[in-house]
Amino acid sequence: MNSQKILVTSRIQHKLKDIIDSYNLTKEFRFLPEDEVTKEDYEWADTYVGFRPTPNFEFGNIKWVHSLAAGVDSFMKINWKNDVLLTRTIDVFGPKMSQYCLSYILQDSQLHEQFSSLQSENKWEFHIPKSLEDQKVVIYGTGEIGGYIAKVLSNLGIKVFGVSMSGNEKPYFEKIVPFGEASTILDNADWIISVLPSTNETKNILNMDTFKNLNNAGFINVGRGATVCEDSLKEALKSGKIRKAILDVFAVEPLPADSELWQMSNVKITPHISAVTLPNDGVKCFVDTLSKLENNEQLRNKVKIDKGY
Numbered sequence: 001m002n003s004q005k006i007l008v009t010s011r012i013q014h015k016l017k018d019i020i021d022s023y024n025l026t027k028e029f030r031f032l033p034e035d036e037v038t039k040e041d042y043e044w045a046d047t048y049v050g051f052r053p054t055p056n057f058e059f060g061n062i063k064w065v066h067s068l069a070a071g072v073d074s075f076m077k078i079n080w081k082n083d084v085l086l087t088r089t090i091d092v093f094g095p096k097m098s099q100y101c102l103s104y105i106l107q108d109s110q111l112h113e114q115f116s117s118l119q120s121e122n123k124w125e126f127h128i129p130k131s132l133e134d135q136k137v138v139i140y141g142t143g144e145i146g147g148y149i150a151k152v153l154s155n156l157g158i159k160v161f162g163v164s165m166s167g168n169e170k171p172y173f174e175k176i177v178p179f180g181e182a183s184t185i186l187d188n189a190d191w192i193i194s195v196l197p198s199t200n201e202t203k204n205i206l207n208m209d210t211f212k213n214l215n216n217a218g219f220i221n222v223g224r225g226a227t228v229c230e231d232s233l234k235e236a237l238k239s240g241k242i243r244k245a246i247l248d249v250f251a252v253e254p255l256p257a258d259s260e261l262w263q264m265s266n267v268k269i270t271p272h273i274s275a276v277t278l279p280n281d282g283v284k285c286f287v288d289t290l291s292k293l294e295n296n297e298q299l300r301n302k303v304k305i306d307k308g309y
Helices: 013-021 039-044 093-109 112-120 144-155 179-184 230-239 279-294
Strands: 005-009 028-032 047-050 064-067 085-088 136-140 159-164 175-178 191-194 217-221 242-247 267-269
Touching: 005 013, 005 039, 013 028, 013 279, 028 039, 064 279, 093 112, 093 144, 093 217, 093 242, 136 144, 144 159, 159 179, 175 179, 230 242
Parallel strands: 005 028, 005 047, 047 064, 064 085, 136 159, 136 191, 159 175, 191 217, 217 242, 242 267
Antiparallel strands: none
């Protein structure tokens, strides 16, 4: 593929322009806010770069779309043309999300909240932290991000299991099973981590059929909120199937102020920050992908349109 006319759209297009200019690419660029892109721009461009489609998105002469974000669910709402390539930003999200997850696992294992509460009461009580080597984590989604999280956790001695569509084995997992067999590995899980993308197949896939197999487990969602049935999650939190939930993503964002989740003492809420896409990260991946396309090299970040990731 020979990209020559590249349309870059974003609310931070000026910042993206400064970064892209530093690469000294011999291409024609148009940098526009999302609400200023016209039909003529789509007819001019052969490549589209942005975090999401513009409200008036059309393919025009575009043959390649690069998502500056890892998730491409907004692009999946388009009636996709078979001859248009879709790629996404990779490599930066695994390290960030693994640090996010590990921070809460360590806080829980080392009894931070318990000891803080005792300190506030001037109490000296002896409690033994839980060793990482004695813990079991089940990761839903064993792709690039899930695999990186598995690598980090397993290197610390945690026993990591996985659930995926295929059930194919991968490094750093003790075992991976397809969704239909998830109940066979959920017993005695200390943590469930979801990094699932939002697709037709994953909508509300984490529900009471999953949570009923848990016994006082922690739950972390850094994938997409639409993959979790919120009513089932609240029920599991109240019944003790899930002892605490760390939620970074939600079906509706921002999370509505009247959501019951805000008031639940065993829920921690963060505003979709577990792996923020920084402009430098997105541009670096775009430039790397551009180079690979021009040199006919294999792409690791090509999106499978039929699967949505």
